[in-house]
Amino acid sequence: MTITKKAVIIGGGLGGLSAAISLRAADYEVTILEKNQHLGGKLHEVKLGDASFDFGPNTITMPHVFQNVLNDAGLNPDDYFTFSRLDSHTKNVFADGSSLMFHSDKDRMIQELANFDDESALRYPAYLKETEKLYTLANTHFFHRTFSSWRDYLSVPLAKGTMMARPLETLDHFHRKFFKDERIVSAFNRYATYIGSSPFLTPATFGLIGHLEMSQGVFYANGGNHTISDGFAKACKDLGIIVHTGCEVISSTIQNGAIQEVLTQDGNTFSGDAFVLNGDLLTQSERILGEHGSAHMTNKPEPSVSAFVVMASVNTRFDLHHHQVFFGQDPSLEFDQLFRKHSFGEDPTIYICTSSKSDPAVSPSGDNLFILLNAPPLQADLSLSEHPDETKKRIYKILSEKKISIEDHLITDQVVGQLDIAKRFHAYRGALYGLSSNRQRDTFLRPFNKSASVSNLYFAGGSTHPGGGSPMVVLSGKNVANLIVTNHSQIKRT
Numbered sequence: 001m002t003i004t005k006k007a008v009i010i011g012g013g014l015g016g017l018s019a020a021i022s023l024r025a026a027d028y029e030v031t032i033l034e035k036n037q038h039l040g041g042k043l044h045e046v047k048l049g050d051a052s053f054d055f056g057p058n059t060i061t062m063p064h065v066f067q068n069v070l071n072d073a074g075l076n077p078d079d080y081f082t083f084s085r086l087d088s089h090t091k092n093v094f095a096d097g098s099s100l101m102f103h104s105d106k107d108r109m110i111q112e113l114a115n116f117d118d119e120s121a122l123r124y125p126a127y128l129k130e131t132e133k134l135y136t137l138a139n140t141h142f143f144h145r146t147f148s149s150w151r152d153y154l155s156v157p158l159a160k161g162t163m164m165a166r167p168l169e170t171l172d173h174f175h176r177k178f179f180k181d182e183r184i185v186s187a188f189n190r191y192a193t194y195i196g197s198s199p200f201l202t203p204a205t206f207g208l209i210g211h212l213e214m215s216q217g218v219f220y221a222n223g224g225n226h227t228i229s230d231g232f233a234k235a236c237k238d239l240g241i242i243v244h245t246g247c248e249v250i251s252s253t254i255q256n257g258a259i260q261e262v263l264t265q266d267g268n269t270f271s272g273d274a275f276v277l278n279g280d281l282l283t284q285s286e287r288i289l290g291e292h293g294s295a296h297m298t299n300k301p302e303p304s305v306s307a308f309v310v311m312a313s314v315n316t317r318f319d320l321h322h323h324q325v326f327f328g329q330d331p332s333l334e335f336d337q338l339f340r341k342h343s344f345g346e347d348p349t350i351y352i353c354t355s356s357k358s359d360p361a362v363s364p365s366g367d368n369l370f371i372l373l374n375a376p377p378l379q380a381d382l383s384l385s386e387h388p389d390e391t392k393k394r395i396y397k398i399l400s401e402k403k404i405s406i407e408d409h410l411i412t413d414q415v416v417g418q419l420d421i422a423k424r425f426h427a428y429r430g431a432l433y434g435l436s437s438n439r440q441r442d443t444f445l446r447p448f449n450k451s452a453s454v455s456n457l458y459f460a461g462g463s464t465h466p467g468g469g470s471p472m473v474v475l476s477g478k479n480v481a482n483l484i485v486t487n488h489s490q491i492k493r494t
């Protein structure tokens, strides 16, 4: 007789949902415990009047990663969410008023770069080749596997792959080999922020993001990116996964080196054969595991950037692209201010996602502006360097100078700052992506996917392998589910 194994997932973010669906597909009885009222974690819908906003991931790459989770569970992804490719996806506007459109089409991109300088245009095909190589290396050696102990690093192909992935070169240095014009370099350097890091520190390995955007493409989930979370939540229901929202795990009972049960704030207990912590392990590991949790903490963890977000619903359609970036006078200085001085840039880069440009139905009365400023992570005492109202005013002033006069057209707005992000998701110092990838060790040696001190505890999500960003955390959940199934089948055999 086969006995059904039970898995408990702590946290219903994208990483937790992916682990839950993958374990259910392997016949586990799965329970998700999520502290908030919604599933999806950082990716969820915010409604302001009739305008819908995607909180969290606005730029979606690697749609196959989301689809594969459902495919592998025997579901048709198209029944849950669909994607459109945005060919001309991001308009970069510089302080001097010039602009550079990013296209996922080589020839159009070469033309675009030639408007700035011929040499950059000439070198673009070589850039695409190099970034493809970086992507292939990461996809071969990192994306589809877990790391459970130092032994997992003892592999000659992995060591070779890591060295070929340019770990010792910075992303900024990598970009300067292909692009001469300072504005072009700034536009590509912004990719470092996709992993919450600085291009002057993070390894050139992340040049692979260029391959994702420029070759594979940037995608939008029709009806809003939150339909990905909603689709995963529906899949959980269809597969019979038990979901408890508004259910925060606060501690655990550990016996013989294994979790017997976890306790939730409302006094319930949940037992299982395997537990997956999808909540940020930098804040939740010690809290839930007590003294067993300290084994998972890295030395002096450096959080990724946080964000200051204003969602503004307006009664007009501005002249904005779906993804638009307004750069300040000196984007390099901004990284120094964010990472060394822990303050907002004085003349910050402002990103605006206006999904109503591609999909007007999501905001029928006017545009839905999701305005994001890279923000310094909170100090250890969670103090803020600037009052949120001041930051919002500053953003509106800068944008009105660029003819985006939000206050003249405002229906309603909502601010979500670093402190909100820290509190809502238990995110370490408000970090969007767990650890930053500014140090090589935090890029390649992130906290393991399996606990060293508790035998049936696993980790999935941005704070572990392979890293932050929506496709990566979904891979993380799937990889961890595979590891659990493999470990249980090995125990059965012995």
Ligand SMILES: Cc1cc2nc3c(=O)[nH]c(=O)nc-3n(C[C@H](O)[C@H](O)[C@H](O)COP(=O)(O)OP(=O)(O)OC[C@H]3O[C@@H](n4cnc5c(N)ncnc54)[C@H](O)[C@@H]3O)c2cc1C
Binding pocket: 010, 011, 012, 013, 014, 015, 016, 033, 034, 035, 036, 040, 041, 042, 043, 055, 056, 057, 058, 059, 060, 061, 247, 248, 249, 250, 278, 279, 280, 284, 307, 309, 372, 421, 424, 425, 426, 432, 433, 460, 461, 462, 463, 468, 469, 470, 471, 473
């Ligand atoms: C403003 C913003 C912009 C972003 N932009 C992009 C983008 O453009 N593209 C991209 O790919 N990514 C982007 N990201 C990052 C992306 O959202 C994250 O990498 C990803 O969603 C994280 O998923 P996760 O499962 O690791 O964690 P989370 O989404 O944080 O999920 C963890 C869940 O665990 C729950 N939890 C924590 N502790 C407990 C507990 N004790 N008990 C029960 N539940 C608990 C939390 O409530 C949360 O729901 C952005 C994020 C933000 C906030």
